[in-house]
Amino acid sequence: MTTDGLKTLRALAKIINESVDTLETAYTKAGQPLPPLDAPFDPSNPAEKVRDEPAVATAILNIMAATSQMAATVRAPAASVLDASQAFHLSACLRVASELNVVEILREGGSQGLNVKDIAAPSKADPALLARFLRLLATHNIFREVSPNVFANNRVSSALDKGKTSEALYANRPERLLGTNGVAALAEFFSEDIFKSSAWLADTILEPKEGQLPYNKAFGTDLPLYYYMQKPENLYRLQRFGLGMQGTAATESPDAIFTGFEWGSLPEGGVLIDVGGGNGFTALTIAQKHPKIKVIVQDLDVEGAKTLWKDSFPAHVEKNLVEFQAYDFFNPQPVKDADVFMLRYIAHNWNDGLFTKILKNLRDSAKPTTKLIIIEKILSLASAAPATDIPGAQKPSAPAPLLPNWGVGTAEFYLYDMAVHTMLGGGERTLAGFVDVLAAGGWKVTSVHHTTGSQLSHIVALPN
Numbered sequence: 001m002t003t004d005g006l007k008t009l010r011a012l013a014k015i016i017n018e019s020v021d022t023l024e025t026a027y028t029k030a031g032q033p034l035p036p037l038d039a040p041f042d043p044s045n046p047a048e049k050v051r052d053e054p055a056v057a058t059a060i061l062n063i064m065a066a067t068s069q070m071a072a073t074v075r076a077p078a079a080s081v082l083d084a085s086q087a088f089h090l091s092a093c094l095r096v097a098s099e100l101n102v103v104e105i106l107r108e109g110g111s112q113g114l115n116v117k118d119i120a121a122p123s124k125a126d127p128a129l130l131a132r133f134l135r136l137l138a139t140h141n142i143f144r145e146v147s148p149n150v151f152a153n154n155r156v157s158s159a160l161d162k163g164k165t166s167e168a169l170y171a172n173r174p175e176r177l178l179g180t181n182g183v184a185a186l187a188e189f190f191s192e193d194i195f196k197s198s199a200w201l202a203d204t205i206l207e208p209k210e211g212q213l214p215y216n217k218a219f220g221t222d223l224p225l226y227y228y229m230q231k232p233e234n235l236y237r238l239q240r241f242g243l244g245m246q247g248t249a250a251t252e253s254p255d256a257i258f259t260g261f262e263w264g265s266l267p268e269g270g271v272l273i274d275v276g277g278g279n280g281f282t283a284l285t286i287a288q289k290h291p292k293i294k295v296i297v298q299d300l301d302v303e304g305a306k307t308l309w310k311d312s313f314p315a316h317v318e319k320n321l322v323e324f325q326a327y328d329f330f331n332p333q334p335v336k337d338a339d340v341f342m343l344r345y346i347a348h349n350w351n352d353g354l355f356t357k358i359l360k361n362l363r364d365s366a367k368p369t370t371k372l373i374i375i376e377k378i379l380s381l382a383s384a385a386p387a388t389d390i391p392g393a394q395k396p397s398a399p400a401p402l403l404p405n406w407g408v409g410t411a412e413f414y415l416y417d418m419a420v421h422t423m424l425g426g427g428e429r430t431l432a433g434f435v436d437v438l439a440a441g442g443w444k445v446t447s448v449h450h451t452t453g454s455q456l457s458h459i460v461a462l463p464n
């Protein structure tokens with residue numbers, strides 16, 4: 001049975017209006033204006049905190065889902081599908097802008113904007129071509145074309161700001177991303193490594209070869225991504241990836257990590273192992289708030305973690321309350337007395353067979369009370385969420401006629417799902433997927449916490 005499209009359109013418009021009302025109430029109550037799109041983003045602006053309120057977060061999801069659903073309803077379908085088939089140009093232009101440090105040049109140029117000739121001067125790029133790249137981005141609300149060929153930052157583009165002068169960025173290219181918040185690093189990783197890999201997606205489906213992922217085709221290597229990045233000639237790539245992982249935090253509220261598992265429940269001197277911790281910045285955030293916790297950061301390479309901790313939390317380093325262990329989690333876990341094994345953004349990298357091996361290694365070293373905390377996105381299907389009796393696990397569904405998973409409002413889940421497939425053959429999991437793979441690895445899920453201000457959930461498990 002078909003419904004009248006106009007009825008749906010009206011229902012969507014109503015959701016948008018009600019959501020705008022919710023925003024108005026929340027910003028008025030906070031005494032803060034809603035930051036406009038045309039002004040650069042300032043993370044220290046107290047108005048940015050308003051987005052953490054659950055009602056505001058839901059209103060934002062409603063607006064994103066409803067506007068895109070409306071556009072898809074009214075637009076010529078061929079135009080929509082052909083735009084989607086060329087979405088890669090957006091990634092390509094974004095990478096150019098970030099690599100040429102356009103955001104920093106524009107920050108220095110001020111709100112009136114800069115002529116593209118001045119933007120192109122430090123890199124000697126062709127100004128006419130650069131203007132076309134920036135215009136495509138401006139058309140998608142990334143940058144602003146103030147007047148013909150004059151561009152300025154807006155709220156979205158300025159999130160890529162590396163926080164350094166453009167002169168410093170050009171003077172030291174190999175270290176341009178070091179010391180940044182990681183957002184540009186992550187965007188460059190996505191728009192280069194994942195973009196190039198993704199270009200081979202269909203080929204690897206049409207002509208599958210055992211063990212060959214889109215990433216292997218794109219980079220001409222048989223090595224799995226993490227081992228490939230350990231090669232000395234890939235140091236820049238490895239550092240960029242590590243910083244990019246830090247950049248994932250920028251899409252979350254800084255307090256999000258404290259809205260799930262209660263880290264304060266660990267005993268004095270309790271041992272938290274950040275397994276595959278990268279720079280170890282998540283454990284660092286936890287330890288800064290709960291300095292009684294002893295942290296062990298484990299990863300294939302722990303040099304980045306050592307630097308970050310020495311710079312950001314020297315007191316914990318001096319008190320020997322943090323250790324750095326170069327460790328491959330496909331080998332037996334060397335620490336036998338852990339209170340918590342924390343795995344953030346690890347599970348989704350590996351298919352069930354490989355992740356089960358990692359889980360079994362942890363299980364073999366666990367005490368009966370050791371908690372496993374998996375920090376990941378839990379994938380919803382694009383249909384209504386099934387019921388669950390695991391405490392805390394039930395997720396809400398969006399109100400009809402929105403897609404039950406809030407459509408593009410939760411696109412990040414499905415984009416990461418693609419990224420981990422192209423790179424590693426992994427994938428995001430539904431709750432049932434987590435329960436099954438954890439059981440195969442010797443763990444039983446006891447509770448789930450959906451965090452506030454982040455799309456990550458904390459899945460808590462005990463040895464089975």
Ligand SMILES: C[S@@+](CC[C@H](N)C(=O)[O-])C[C@H]1O[C@@H](n2cnc3c(N)ncnc32)[C@H](O)[C@@H]1O
Pocket residue numbers: 226245246275276277278279280282298299300301327328329330343344345346349
């Ligand atoms: C997606 S990153 C997540 C890093 C960190 N947990 C975070 O949340 O930012 C995955 C991490 O797993 C590490 N890794 C990959 N293979 C590994 C292995 N075999 N043993 C230990 N760590 C590994 C990578 O080096 C990388 O730091």
